[in-house]
Amino acid sequence: MESIEQPNEQSAWRRFWNRGGWWKALLVAAVYYGLYQLAGVLINLAFGGLVDKDNVFANGLSVFIGIGAPILVGSILLVLFGLSLRWLKELFGRQPVRGSWWMWIGVAIVLVFNLLRFASVDWAGWNAGAVVGVLISGLCIGFAEELLTRGFAVNLLRRGGYGERSVMLLSSLIFAALHSGNLFTGQNPLVVGITVVYTFAFGVIMYTSLRVTGNLIWPMLLHASTDPSLILLGGGIDATGGNLHPGPLAGVANLANWAVMLFAIIPIIFVRGRVDRAAAYGMHDPAIPATSVPPAAPVS
Template structure:
């Protein structure tokens, strides 16, 4: 009896993995939608259970407030993504060497993000911050970098490549999914115009993270680059959307403030020049379709 049950479980696991192994754009969208829903649910439940620990006047006031209000739900989402990767046998594959190489010019995108992140960190008014809040913001950045990159440059890119799409389409579609996830900010009461700008910027930033994935050859690097981007912005401004009147940024803040525009301008280059296609037979053991969107 146990042998029969074990055989049935193995067959179900095999079908579950085969379903995802075949890839496809709608599966990439499905994973993102389910993740986003579970992330929102986690945030709601955490708020119900531990909401009293959040500073209602300033969620960034101290480390515990930052963790409960922002980091905790993203940490839950990160754990769920790891469990999903384990369930389909992709965890090692997601962090394996990329099946297609990058071009030298892609390092320009990496350099832009690194330089501007350094400028922002160097301009932060650390005296205006609670030390615990700084640590919590940095931890939050690590969670954001891991969750969003594993989801979009990991699962989405993998599913699109397995679906037979060319690399330009992989880049654009995975970046669109990444940007669409940030459109939900309007539901939290943010200004629609600010959200629209955020969506445009995150699409461009997604392209730069795709370029980083290609040229560095491993998912860990866009994770780390992304993980340093959000905290540098939050610590500099005291929030994501606007500068805080209680903080006094350093003299380099004006230059650092050009980061978003530099990213958006650079993103035009990959849209024009990214080429190539992953050989599905070599990379995944899948037979190439007769024709697919390039």
């Protein structure tokens, strides 16, 4: 059995983060968002000439430089942060708590509607290189945003002693807040508001997919297939395609947002329980003797 490292064996940096807390989860997200935006500015200064100013989706290089590259930089920074904390094995390992069977419904909703969107895409209206660029960018988005919110945020909240409902809600709020930054790009506030509501609900489903699959890789892959399906069908969750002519299933596929938001109500009502911090992280409540730590509450 792998031994648990004692607090006095950890650096001050690791002790700080290992104690967890909601504000630390928010801090990580805020710093990530700032560095992601900075990376976008620097990449634009260096390679902005490769991006088609009239249509970022004109070709593969334009898509990757304009969308994927800043997120790739963010992904690398998150991995380096995880390495500094020695958390990567923990984050990508088996979850300390499993989910209930009904959580698979959320996974199925996302997967089925993603497939419907891909089946409805007007492939003839897309440049082949742009499609590859969108898929690669989607992988970067799924990896970075899930590592940040269902990885670091969830871990920090659990280490902070929060129950699983609070972990789900707070990590989903952080995920939604990241998308509120679209206000600063000049997007319509109503569209941004709808996007924030949708991304909160989507975050709830990604949390349940983390729970029911038991591994961070699966919500990453679900997320990585969602953004490309949205972009390729019509320009994204906050835009519509101009000259694209989607297939006959597009009307059904466009019901996905409603399905996601409606299903998210179920976890909000039924998720409960708490991770046993002593068993999962070697953390004990100072008010409780280490020899008498109670078992974890049942988790649904």
